[in-house]
Amino acid sequence: MSPTALLVLADGRFPAGGHAHSGGVEAAVAARTVRDPATLFAFCRGRLHTAGLTAASLAAAAAAGCEPLVLDEAADARTPSPALRATSRKLGRQMLRAARAAWPCAALDRLARELPGGAHQPVVLGVTARAAGLTAPDAARASAVESVTGPATAAVRLLGLDPFDATAVVARLCDDVDAVARRAADTAGRVADEGAGALPAASAPLLDITAEQHAAWPTRLFAS
């Protein structure tokens, strides 16, 4: 199918619920660890190489045709924060809705049937990429870039950051995104032989901790 499908899938306007999530940046802004373009860059780079790598690997494996139910368990095992598990499944449900409208197919219907509470978002992203005729590296790239564009967009809203500066932050991370996507696709290629254990389990403990705290805030602008 068309490589343009990757642009559609990775477009921030793809209606999969991401706009209401900050990727942890709302908590970081409150803690003043993200306050300007330089600190946003550091935050995004850290997220990309940890949680971003893990998510991209799961997405790549799902796009490569690995069993999504196994990958979904692997995602659970790699998401220690209950709040982030719930967020990931919620975003998975929301993405699945958009995906089934955009690229209707039996694999996506099966995912909705087998996991009515929602599959983890990276797994849904990977199955969606496959349904759109995209490859494992494509899915990894879509997932990796999303792990930095989400926080960058949220920072614009939270800090009144200059949107050109925020976009420049994302642009400066392109080489990092490509490297993470390559690594993710490589490890996904090993799952067929070695099982889901081959997938990276990188995580950012501070993101996990602040996600739990953020979920308990009485008022907040973003859902996560």
Add this chain to the structure above:
Amino acid sequence: MHLDHSHEGPGALSADAHRPDGTRRALRIGLGGPVGSGKTATVAALCRTLRDRHALAVVTNDIYTREDAEFLLREAVLPPERITAVETGACPHTAIRDDISANLEAVEALEERLGPLDLILVESGGDNLTATFSKGLVDAQLFVIDVSSGDDIPRKGGPGITTADLLVVNKTDLAPHVGADLGTMAADAAHRRGDLPVVFTSLTGDDGVRPIAEWVLQRLAAWQRGTARPAPAATAN
């Protein structure tokens, strides 16, 4: 072609008229309008008026989450399990128009959890005059403005004013105090809206919500007769 018919499988995608088990789902009515115009007060009054005879639920889209939901809870207009707050990431109009997935989740979860409902009110976060609901989310929408924000608001127009299925001009009791000319507002609204209805309300008055409740009940009757179907999703054409 409606999305409902374009695939086989579990779960509704968008404004499908039926629930996954084949039963007709609740009518969904959206309430939009600027901050402070009386959206939440309208929701509260509608709940008090309709709750004894109809199965209701409410979804709020607060800018700062849970404010409106908590007002409704405090006022005890519905039991807590019938009120859900959707978080909108500082962009309430996005959540009701451009990316409706979180709101669809919320309305479907309410029906799943509470059993069949007659009506779900979806309240937008207070926004500006351009905010409208997607037809993939609601079957009809009303737009609430008030006289104290200026009697030139209907003349200014915008999608909410011109296209909402019902325009509500609230706080008419304040008109003499703020120098608002209700006649001008009515004429401007009619000019902007053609045949679409406009009601003037004062929610602080006795049974002030009556004109809105009557309109809602008409829509509900049409929906339950099956004559008011959701418009086809634009993407499915």
